[in-house]
Amino acid sequence: MRRSLPEPVQAQTTLESRPLYLQARDSLMRQIAEGVLQPGDFLPSEQQLATDLGISIGTVRKATEDLVAQGILERQHGRGTQIVPHTSDRARFRFFRFAHPDGTTARLTGRLLTRKIQSPSKEEQQRLALGKNDQVIVLSRIRSEDQVTLVYERICVPEKKFARLSIEPGRDMLEELYVLYQKQCGEMVRSTIDEVQIDVAPAAVSKELQCDAGTRVLLVKRQALSLTKEPIEFRQSWTLKLKYMSYLE
Amino acid sequence: MRRSLPEPVQAQTTLESRPLYLQARDSLMRQIAEGVLQPGDFLPSEQQLATDLGISIGTVRKATEDLVAQGILERQHGRGTQIVPHTSDRARFRFFRFAHPDGTTARLTGRLLTRKIQSPSKEEQQRLALGKNDQVIVLSRIRSEDQVTLVYERICVPEKKFARLSIEPGRDMLEELYVLYQKQCGEMVRSTIDEVQIDVAPAAVSKELQCDAGTRVLLVKRQALSLTKEPIEFRQSWTLKLKYMSYLE
DNA sequence: GAGTGGTCTAGACCACCCA
DNA sequence: GGGTGGTCTAGACCACTCA
Numbered sequence: 001m002r003r004s005l006p007e008p009v010q011a012q013t014t015l016e017s018r019p020l021y022l023q024a025r026d027s028l029m030r031q032i033a034e035g036v037l038q039p040g041d042f043l044p045s046e047q048q049l050a051t052d053l054g055i056s057i058g059t060v061r062k063a064t065e066d067l068v069a070q071g072i073l074e075r076q077h078g079r080g081t082q083i084v085p086h087t088s089d090r091a092r093f094r095f096f097r098f099a100h101p102d103g104t105t106a107r108l109t110g111r112l113l114t115r116k117i118q119s120p121s122k123e124e125q126q127r128l129a130l131g132k133n134d135q136v137i138v139l140s141r142i143r144s145e146d147q148v149t150l151v152y153e154r155i156c157v158p159e160k161k162f163a164r165l166s167i168e169p170g171r172d173m174l175e176e177l178y179v180l181y182q183k184q185c186g187e188m189v190r191s192t193i194d195e196v197q198i199d200v201a202p203a204a205v206s207k208e209l210q211c212d213a214g215t216r217v218l219l220v221k222r223q224a225l226s227l228t229k230e231p232i233e234f235r236q237s238w239t240l241k242l243k244y245m246s247y248l249e
Numbered sequence: 250m251r252r253s254l255p256e257p258v259q260a261q262t263t264l265e266s267r268p269l270y271l272q273a274r275d276s277l278m279r280q281i282a283e284g285v286l287q288p289g290d291f292l293p294s295e296q297q298l299a300t301d302l303g304i305s306i307g308t309v310r311k312a313t314e315d316l317v318a319q320g321i322l323e324r325q326h327g328r329g330t331q332i333v334p335h336t337s338d339r340a341r342f343r344f345f346r347f348a349h350p351d352g353t354t355a356r357l358t359g360r361l362l363t364r365k366i367q368s369p370s371k372e373e374q375q376r377l378a379l380g381k382n383d384q385v386i387v388l389s390r391i392r393s394e395d396q397v398t399l400v401y402e403r404i405c406v407p408e409k410k411f412a413r414l415s416i417e418p419g420r421d422m423l424e425e426l427y428v429l430y431q432k433q434c435g436e437m438v439r440s441t442i443d444e445v446q447i448d449v450a451p452a453a454v455s456k457e458l459q460c461d462a463g464t465r466v467l468l469v470k471r472q473a474l475s476l477t478k479e480p481i482e483f484r485q486s487w488t489l490k491l492k493y494m495s496y497l498e
Numbered sequence: 499g500a501g502t503g504g505t506c507t508a509g510a511c512c513a514c515c516c517a
Numbered sequence: 518g519g520g521t522g523g524t525c526t527a528g529a530c531c532a533c534t535c536a
Contacts, residue, residue, distance in 0.1 A: 004513095004523095019524060045502060056526045061503090067381040069318070070498060077503050095497065101446060103524035196445045197350060197492035198467050205483060218447050243446035246495040248344065249319060249439060251505095261521095268505060294521060306506045310522090326522050327514035 005053055020055050024063035027053075032072065032083055033227040035186050042080040043073070055180045070190070072227070086188060091176040095192060097220070098151065098242040106242055108143040108150060110173035115139050117159055124156045127223055127234040135159040141173070142208050150242055152208045161187060178224075187232050193220045196244050205238045220244055254302055269304050271279070273312035276302075281321065281332055282476040284435050291329040295305040299451045319439070321476070335437060340425040344441060346469070347400065347491040355491055357392040357399060359422035364388050366408055374407045374473055376483040390422070391457050399491055401457045405483045410436060427473075436481050445493050454487045469493055 005023045018158050031037045043049065043064075050057045055200065064081060067073040071094070083144045084090070097108050120128065120136040128136065136156050143151040157165070162185050167173065181187045199219035217240045224233040254272045282288045292298065293311075299306045313330060316322040320343070323333045333339070347355050347493045369377065369385040377385065385405050390398040404426070406414070411434050416422065430436045448468035455462045473482040 047502085056528095058527085062524085074501060076534085078501080078535080080502060097495075099444075122529060192497045194495040194497070195348075195492050196495070198447065198465065198489075216447065218445070218467075240447070243444050244493075246346075246443040246445070247415070247520075248441045248443070296521085300501075305509095307508085308506060311505085325515085327516080327520080329521060401525060 020053075021059045021062040024049075024055065024060065025066050026217075028063065028067060032188075034125075037083055039083050039182060039188070040085040041083050043083070045080065045192075055214055058139045072138070086176075086179045086182040088174075088179050090171065091178045091189075095178065095189065097194070097245050098237075098239065099245050101241070101243055106145055106150065108145055110141050110143050110177075111170045112144060112171065112173060113140045114217055115167065115169055120156065124234055127221075128156065128158050128231050130158060137162055137165065139167075140204070143160075149208055149210070151237050151239045152205045154236045157181075157232060161185060161232060181232070188227050189224045189232070190227050190229075191225045193225070194244075194246070195220070195224045199238065201238060209238065209240050211240055215240070216241070218244065254304075267407065269302075270308045270311040273298075273302055273304065273309065274315050277312065277316060278321070278476065281437075286332055286333050288334040288431060288437070292332070294329065303459050308405065314334065321439070335425075335428045335431040337423075337425045339430050340427045340438075344427065344438070344442070346484075346494050347488065347492050350490070350492055355394055355399065357394055359390050359392050359426075361416055361418045361420065361422060362389045362391060364418055373483055376470075377405065377407055377480050379407060386411055386414065388416070389453070398457055398459070400486050400488045401454045402487075403485045406481060407432075410434060410481060430481070437476050438473045438481065439476050439478075440474045442472045442474070443493075443495070446470075448487065450487060450489075458489050460489055464489070467491070467493065 002017050003020060005020065005027060005072065012040075028037070028043070037043070044052065045059050046064075048059045049060045053060070064073055064075075068075060068081075072084060073081055075081050098108070100106055116138045117135055118138060120130055120134070122134060124130075125134075129137070133156075137159050139155040139157075141153050141155070142149045143153065158238050162181070165180065167185060176191045181189065195218050198216050201209065201211060201213065201215045201217045203213060205217065206215060209217065211217070217238050220237040220239075222233070222235045222237070223231050224235070226232045251266050252269060254269065254276060261272070270287060277292070286292070288361045289362070293301065295306050295309045295313075303468070313322055313324075317324060321333060322330055322427070324330050338426055349355055365387045366384055367387060369383070373379075373385055374383075379385070384407075385409050388402075388404040388406075390402050390404070391398045392402065413434050414429065416429065427438045430438065446468050447465050450458065450460060450462065450464045450466045454466065455464060458466065460466070466487050469477060469486040469488075471482070471484045471486070472480050473484070475481045
């Protein structure tokens with residue numbers, strides 16, 4: 001029979017039938033999702049983990065390989081294995097998908113326009129998998145380069161998880177939102193689902209992007225998922241002059 | 250000093266300083282890229298490979314893990330390790346990115362309109378990294394669902410590599426193009442770079458999509474890369490009614 | 499030089515597929 | 518039942534980092 005990892009409190013005594021390295025991986029993942037292990041922290045050494053969990057080093061390595069591949073952990077030869085911190089540079093490099101038509105990368109700064117707590121629209125409710133009476137925080141912001149507004153965004157997050165999110169309208173946003181999510185609310189964005197379509201610019205959009213009402217613009221809808229694959233943000237980005245990039249494999 | 254793998258003909262006797270598993274991985278990759286190993290074939294067993302290469306099974310596994318993660322190989326417990334065949338279903342699932350606005354997947358059939366051999370445009374030449382006098386094959390096709398044309402495509406491939414590509418205008422295309430590339434020309438698509446932007450529909454596009462000239466439509470430009478990361482296709486897809494999907498991580 | 503991750507080995511046992 | 522991949526071990530040696 002397959003062994004199971006020692007747990008601090010073993011709720012059930014059912015014999016675990018999953019491979020040890022998966023159990024170890026999920027245990028690490030859980031500790032990261034729950035904040036026991038924080039971004040920036042180093043894991044115990046492989047040797048230490050192996051003796052702690054009562055498994056061999058090879059199995060520890062296999063457990064961490066997955067998380068390294070997913071970008072959650074990062075190995076540093078001679079130093080240790082770190083939970084990847086969500087720095088602004090990293091978040092930009094990883095999740096930012098806009099570029100100029102000529103291929104040069106856009107360097108956008110953000111400016112928050114409004115911040116409201118309200119009931120979600122039908123789509124927002126569905127995209128965030130919210131319950132009947134859940135509220136959302138809605139942010140609107142513009143993103144500019146050289147004083148030219150290139151993107152208008154409406155960002156929607158569940159109030160329950162993001163109550164501690166502290167940002168104020170009217171100020172420039174120096175850090176990436178995803179970094180703030182992590183630092184202020186302990187929510188890490190692991191993956192995203194983007195949809196790109198043509199949209200007739202709503203009033204707020206045409207005003208900020210300085211185009212005629214009714215102009216057809218590019219709309220990117222994004223669901224951001226947490227470590228536990230729950231949707232934690234629904235974002236809509238409208239742009240007229242930028243293109244959207246995507247690399248597969 | 251680090252060992253090196255035995256090679257049938259060792260061009261240089263320089264001592265190989267890369268890890269054995271990387272040498273083994275690249276050796277397999279090369280054999281697949283060169284057609285020595287064909288999609289659908291099974292690799293020798295891990296045991297066999299290990300003794301052939303004079304390395305241990307663990308190292309063989311590590312060599313193949315990369316290729317499995319990239320979708321080039323597929324392990325089948327109890328049967329063997331197969332070079333993934335590019336079936337139509339697989340190609341559709343992997344590279345197809347269009348959906349209806351309501352989220353339902355579009356089931357498109359293709360119909361080739363024209364096939365021409367000509368000099369590439371400046372952009373095509375650059376995107377395909379072509380030399381001065383290289384020619385390209387240009388395909389135009391429409392993709393429809395229930396007799397409604399939803400996408401117009403202009404597809405451009407280097408004539409040198411795709412001379413054996415045999416498809417004729419006017420016929421429905423039952424197989425995915427990428428499957429034909431593989432079967433007829435031995436070229437496998439491994440990865441893609443997509444760019445999505447708004448475009449003013451060119452004449453051919455507005456005619457086929459049945460919209461006014463000058464309508465703003467969605468344009469997806471795609472570069473497809475081979476196993477060896479060379480660009481082998483540049484494709485432009487125009488659509489009015491579909492949205493583009495992208496999953497990150 | 500002590501401690502970390504990176505590579506590699508040789509072998510055990512299991513789970514699965516197929517004849 | 519023979520062959521395949523899947524998991525796991527225990528240990529060797531190397532390469533890198535940092536004090």
